[in-house]
Every structure is written in C-alpha cells, then in structure tokens.
Amino acid sequence: VSSRRIAVIGGGPAGLLSARLLARNGFEVTLYERLDPRATYGFGVALAGQALDRLAAVDEEAAERIALLCLPLRRWTMRREDESASVEDRGASGVQRTGLLRTLQELAAEAGARIEAGTAAWVEQVSPEADVVILADGVGSQGRETLGAELGAEVQNVPIPYMWCGADLDLESMTLFLRRTEHGIFCAHVMPYGGGDCTFQVDTVPAALHSAGLKEDQGEGDAGSDERSLAFLSDVFRPPLGAGELLGNRSRWSTFRLVTCERWSDGKCVVLGDAAHTAHYTVGSGTRMAMEDAIVLSAALSGEGSLEAAFSSFERDRRPAVEHLQWRAQRSQTWWRTLSNRYDLPLPVLLFSYFTRTGSVGLERLATSNPEIVAAALAHRDESHAHGGAELLQDPRAPRLLSRDELGGGFATLACDGVAPWSEQSRALVAGVGGERGRSVVLTGGGDRRALLDRFDVAEEMRTATGAAVAVAVPDDALDDAATAIAAGRLDYAVKEG
Numbered sequence: 413v414s415s416r417r418i419a420v421i422g423g424g425p426a427g428l429l430s431a432r433l434l435a436r437n438g439f440e441v442t443l444y445e446r447l448d449p450r451a452t453y454g455f456g457v458a459l460a461g462q463a464l465d466r467l468a469a470v471d472e473e474a475a476e477r478i479a480l481l482c483l484p485l486r487r488w489t490m491r492r493e494d495e496s497a498s499v500e501d502r503g504a505s506g507v508q509r510t511g512l513l514r515t516l517q518e519l520a521a522e523a524g525a526r527i528e529a530g531t532a533a534w535v536e537q538v539s540p541e542a543d544v545v546i547l548a549d550g551v552g553s554q555g556r557e558t559l560g561a562e563l564g565a566e567v568q569n570v571p572i573p574y575m576w577c578g579a580d581l582d583l584e585s586m587t588l589f590l591r592r593t594e595h596g597i598f599c600a601h602v603m604p605y606g607g608g609d610c611t612f613q614v615d616t617v618p619a620a621l622h623s624a625g626l627k628e629d630q631g632e633g634d635a636g637s638d639e640r641s642l643a644f645l646s647d648v649f650r651p652p653l654g655a656g657e658l659l660g661n662r663s664r665w666s667t668f669r670l671v672t673c674e675r676w677s678d679g680k681c682v683v684l685g686d687a688a689h690t691a692h693y694t695v696g697s698g699t700r701m702a703m704e705d706a707i708v709l710s711a712a713l714s715g716e717g718s719l720e721a722a723f724s725s726f727e728r729d730r731r732p733a734v735e736h737l738q739w740r741a742q743r744s745q746t747w748w749r750t751l752s753n754r755y756d757l758p759l760p761v762l763l764f765s766y767f768t769r770t771g772s773v774g775l776e777r778l779a780t781s782n783p784e785i786v787a788a789a790l791a792h793r794d795e796s797h798a799h800g801g802a803e804l805l806q807d808p809r810a811p812r813l814l815s816r817d818e819l820g821g822g823f824a825t826l827a828c829d830g831v832a833p834w835s836e837q838s839r840a841l842v843a844g845v846g847g848e849r850g851r852s853v854v855l856t857g858g859g860d861r862r863a864l865l866d867r868f869d870v871a872e873e874m875r876t877a878t879g880a881a882v883a884v885a886v887p888d889d890a891l892d893d894a895a896t897a898i899a900a901g902r903l904d905y906a907v908k909e910g
C-alpha cells in the first residue's frame with residue numbers, strides 16, 4: 413500500500429513482529445507499549461514449530477535468533493497422583509516470554525522501528541499522525557472496545573479459573589500433574605523453557621476453587637500475587653514439586669476470555685493477535701497465532717494494492733486457520749472442564765483421550781508414533797469387555813463399522829442432531845436414557861465431521877452417566893475417528909449409517 417506511517421499499539425509478539433517486518437520493508441513504524449521493558453512479566457509460553465518455519469521464509473535472521481531461545485519439547489507426560497505415562501509427538505518449544513519479547517524488541521529496533529516503551533496509547537490519539545493503526549494490544553484490547561460494533565467483537569468468559577505461576581523444576585517434557593483434593597481436581601500444565609525453569613499453570617473448576625476458600629482476582633495491589641493461593645497450590649502439588657518452589661509473578665486466578673470478531677479491520681485500523689481472537693491456553697497456540705498474524709499482515713501491507721485490499725487479503729488468509737484453531741481449542745476446553753467425569757479411567761486410556769481430544773490426532777497416527785501407549789489403552793478395553801462378559805465385536809486395531817444386525821437387537825435409535833456435548837441440552841438427552849436403565853442406544857444425526865465428533869462426546873457423557881452401551885452411526889469415511897473414539901472410551905460401538 414502507499415500509506416507509509418504505521419502506528420502499532422501493543423508490544424507483545426503480534427505488535428513487535430509486525431513492527432520488525434514492516435520497518436524492514438521501509439515503513440515508518442512507531443510502536444507504543446504501555447509497560448516498561450523491565451516490567452514485562454510471564455514465565456514461558458509454547459511456540460509451535462510452524463510459526464518459526466513461516467517466519468524463516470520471510471525473515472531468516474529473526475527466525476534464527478528466536479530459535480536460539482527455544483527449548484524443543486517432544487514428550488508429553490501425564491502424572492496423576494503417583495502414576496505416570498508419556499507420549500512422544502511432533503514438538504512445540506518452550507520459550508521464556510520475557511526473553512522472546514526482548515529479542516523481538518531488539519529485532520524491531522534494528523530494523524528501524526521506533527519503540528515508545530512505558531507509553532500507553534489509544535486509537536484516537538495515534539490516528540491523526542498515522543496512515544495505518546495496528547491494534548496489537550492483547551486480550552483486553554482497548555482498541556477493540558473502541559471499535560467494538562464496527563468489528564462485531566464479542567468477549568465471552570469461560571468459567572475455568574486458572575492461575576499462571578512458575579516453578580524451579582527440572583523437567584524434560586511437557587507435564588500434566590493431576591491431583592484430586594477434598595475440594596475437587598486441580599491440574600497443573602507444566603512446561604519447561606530452559607535453565608530448570610517451568611511455567612506452572614494451574615486450573616480447576618469454580619466449585620473446587622470456592623470450596624478451598626479461594627477467589628478469582630485476589631492479590632496485593634496491582635503488582636502482587638495471590639499469596640494464599642500460592643501456598644495452597646504449593647501444598648496440593650508438593651509431591652511433584654519435591655524440593656522445587658512454586659513462584660508467583662502477578663499470579664492470580666483469572667477467567668479465560670474467548671475473543672471473536674466478525675471483522676478484523678475498520679477504516680485505517682486493523683486488529684490482530686489476542687486483540688482479534690483467542691483460543692483456550694490448553695492448545696498453547698496464542699503466541700504462534702500472534703506471530704503468524706503479524707507475518708501475513710505485514711506481507712499484505714507491503715503489497716501493491718489499496719489498504720482495504722490489504723486488510724481483506726490478511727483476513728482471507730488468516731481467518732480459516734484462526735477459526736479452525738478456535739474450534740480445536742473449544743474441544744480442548746470442554747475436555748478439561750469435564751475431566752472429573754473421566755478422571756478415574758486407566759491412565760493410558762486417559763492419556764489417549766487427552767491426546768485425541770481436539771480431533772487433530774487420531775489412533776492411526778498414534779499407533780505408529782506411540783505403539784506402547786495405544787497397546788496399553790486397548791488392552792484395558794479388551795479387559796473391561798472380558799469382565800463385562802461382552803463379546804469384543806469391534807477391535808480398533810482392525811477398524812470397521814458394524815452393521816445394525818451385528819449390533820443385535822435392544823439398541824434404541826436416538827436422534828442427536830446439533831446437541832452440544834456436556835451442555836443443558838445433552839444433559840436432558842442423557843436424563844431420558846437414564847430413566848430407562850439397561851437400555852442400549854444408537855445415536856444418529858447428520859452434519860459434518862465437527863457434528864460427528866460432538867456426537868461421540870455426547871456418547872461419552874451418556875455412557876459415563878448411565879452405564880448404557882452407546883453406539884454411534886458413523887459414515888464410511890470416518891473410520892479412524894470412530895476407532896479413536898472407541899479406544900478413548902467415548903463410545904462402545906460404531907455402526908454403519910442408514
């Protein structure tokens with residue numbers, strides 16, 4: 413575009429990388445970051461490999477310097493009480509957030525961007541001097557608030573309280589520590605990022621938090637951590653922490669905010685990163701999404717066309733990936749919210765269920781990359797069928813769909829179209845089945861793959877709550893999804909549609 417003066421509000425990964433790439437392309441960039449550089453906080457964040465590959469394609473030097481900060485992680489471990497199981501997968505990296513931001517600031521300044529640190533800015537203030545205003549001011553974006561109606565912005569609070577802490581723990585893998593207390597289940601999502609430091613992020617359900625006498629957003633003044641909660645969590649996680657300490661840095665219970673926007677630009681303003689969209693932290697993709705947004709937006713603005721065309725091209729490129737991630741994140745968030753319903757599954761089955769929760773990894777892939785964990789999960793299925801006296805009609809090792817005849821009589825058909833799992837609606841459906849104990853059910857319904865995966869989750873909810881055998885009608889091309897769901901204990905049988 414011909415506009416040359418760019419104001420960027422917000423110096424997180426989205427703003428800083430945009431500033432770097434645009435300044436390199438000859439734009440006159442001023443970036444405003446309200447925090448003093450020494451005040452930046454946060455422990456480590458996950459960075460998926462794709463983000464650096466994409467960056468390397470446009471800025472090799474930046475990608476190389478960021479790669480130096482990254483601790484590659486290929487192993488996920490689940491430790492529930494005293495048990496432990498692991499899987500290996502294609503990796504992400506752990507990176508210290510402060511280190512990443514410092515490097516991005518240097519890269520932006522070296523490219524010629526002016527960085528006004530310790531200076532808050534807002535749209536009305538920077539607009540007169542700028543041809544383009546990039547709003548990269550994070551999840552609580554004031555800019556998005558200002559343009560709210562124009563962007564069709566919506567912010568939804570997701571009732572899973574979480575607290576972002578750190579710990580000095582020498583771990584080699586991403587680790588999920590699961591602990592049951594008298595108040596309920598507390599989970600720590602722990603990620604090493606080098607030097608024996610870990611991000612130690614804990615979440616739970618509101619009932620457990622309140623039963624423990626803890627509350628959201630308690631802390632000393634603006635900068636303090638919630639010391640009572642830190643002490644409580646240090647106790648809960650003492651066995652895995654060992655001699656390690658739980659560390660706070662403005663650590664308090666918060667509620668995840670899901671941000672969506674129908675449009676990402678208005679006039680000369682454009683939103684990106686967390687200001688435009690968020691995805692639940694349990695898919696660990698916020699930093700990657702912010703960086704990918706910056707790469708695509710900078711390329712679009714550096715092209716020939718009008719500003720409007722550049723913004724459209726940015727949105728056309730990024731929106732499908734963002735919406736796909738938000739869908740996966742929604743599934744992940746639901747899995748964590750409903751963990752207590754499957755907490756006591758044999759650990760290999762629980763780990764398998766966790767790893768396949770978003771629908772992006774299936775049995776086929778895991779059977780190749782992690783044959784032991786798949787074998788262990790399936791051995792539990794064989795065993796439970798043997799004990800129940802049931803014939804093992806369907807073996808996920810050789811997946812196929814059963815015919816209704818093979819399934820036998822006694823299965824009632826229940827239409828399950830557009831029912832969101834673990835919702836009021838699904839609870840009503842489950843209650844109907846629960847009223848007729850001993851019944852077996854086939855769930856049917858149309859729709860795409862998303863609808864089918866939802867139906868598998870309704871099946872899980874139903875068989876967990878009622879003990880009924882639950883089958884789901886599955887199209888021929890969804891064999892791997894069906895085998896995955898059976899191995900994860902989401903359903904008993906998959907039958908041919910029709």
Ligand SMILES: Cc1cc2nc3c(=O)[nH]c(=O)nc-3n(C[C@H](O)[C@H](O)[C@H](O)COP(=O)(O)OP(=O)(O)OC[C@H]3O[C@@H](n4cnc5c(N)ncnc54)[C@H](O)[C@@H]3O)c2cc1C
Binds near residue numbers: 554
């Ligand atoms: C608990 C938690 C855990 C997370 N874990 C992960 C993880 O493991 N992996 C991962 O990839 N992501 C994680 N994320 C998300 C990740 O931190 C964000 O998605 C990512 O930082 C988004 O980048 P951004 O640049 O859009 O916004 P941010 O990083 O939030 O940056 C926005 C910046 O704008 C500044 N700002 C705000 N208002 C103004 C103003 N008026 N003027 C000037 N400056 C302003 C803020 O100070 C801030 O520095 C986590 C987030 C949370 C809350």
